[in-house]
Amino acid sequence: METGKKEKLKLKVKLAGREREVDYFLGMRVKDLISSLGLTPDICIVVKNGQVVTEDERIDISDDIKVITAISGG
Numbered sequence: 001m002e003t004g005k006k007e008k009l010k011l012k013v014k015l016a017g018r019e020r021e022v023d024y025f026l027g028m029r030v031k032d033l034i035s036s037l038g039l040t041p042d043i044c045i046v047v048k049n050g051q052v053v054t055e056d057e058r059i060d061i062s063d064d065i066k067v068i069t070a071i072s073g074g
Contacts, residue, residue, distance in 0.1 A: 008023050008024075009023070009024040009025070009061055010022065010023065010024060011023075011024035011028070011033070011059065011061060011063075011065065012065070013033065013037070013065045013066070013067060014065065014066040014067070015037065015066075015067045015069075016069065020037070022036045022037065023036065024059075024061050027058065028058065028059045029055065029056055029057065029058055029059065030046045030048070030053055030054065030055045030056070030057045030059060031055040031056065032059075033046065033059060033065070033067075034046065034055070034067075037067065039067070039069065041055050043069055043070050044067050044068060044069045044070065045067070045068045045070075046065065046066070046067055046068075047065070047066040047067075047068065048063050048064070048065055049063055049064050050064070
C-alpha cells in the first residue's frame with residue numbers, strides 16, 4: 001500500500017448543458033471553481049443547489065452546481 005498519495009476528489013459541474021468534472025479541495029470557493037473552468041466572474045453566474053451565489057460562497061463536494069455563461073452580441 002502506498003502512503004502519502006491522496007486521491008483527488010472531483011466536483012461535478014453543469015456548464016453549457018454538459019457535465020464536467022473539476023478538481024475539488026476542502027474550503028473551495030466559487031471563485032476557485034470559476035478560475036478552474038478558465039472563466040471570469042464577469043461572464044458567468046454560479047447556481048448552487050438552486051440558488052445564485054457570490055464568488056466567496058464555499059462549495060461542498062455534494063452541492064449541485066450549475067455555471068451559466070453570459071453571451072453578448074450586437
